[in-house]
Amino acid sequence: MKNIIQNSEKEQWKDNVLSSLEDMKRTEAPPFLFTRIEARIRLYEMPTHLAANERVPVLKLAFGVACFVLLCGINIWIVSQTASPNTVQQYQTSSAQAAPILETADFDLY
Template identity: 40%
Template sequence: MEPEKEKWINDVLGSVDDLQRAEPSPFLFASIRNRIAEKAAPVRLPVRTVWLAAASFGLLVVLNWQAVSGRLASAPAKASELNTVVTDLNLYPATNQLYDVWSGPNY
């Protein structure tokens, strides 16, 4: 490594040597222990919510399975249908070049 970078890194790392460690309040540890010791009241979910969640999960699994198995995949478009759309909308390019560089004010 370059000596200037090493010196800068060492200066930055050495700048924290004179700092003192932060001291917590004397009652912090006791309050943390009390919070851990307190038992939270058990949360009861309504039966309807549990059934709705289970039904939603089941529906999601079924839809994913159908998507993977290909039942929901649309049939590939036929070439004749694509040609009809291209013809009706005049989507044929005038030239094979993307940009006409030598025309108009660009000349």
């Protein structure tokens, strides 16, 4: 019985909350708001001003440039590594060092 009363009280409370916006009056917009809109229009119409969809965000631009520089850097590094005479010499040396080991391995059957 107590639960039923509590539930009906709760439902009543919810109805009160949901109906609280009924007959709500409109608020007046601040008096000088249109002056500010006009100021923004002036700014928009300035010849140097770009429309929002024409503007490139600085962060996006910086990110793009950084990606490009990183990609170029990696490419240059890889090309310089493969083309340098040191690498060729190193390769030759390492294969020459490997030869005696192979030879020994050939005779060392047991």
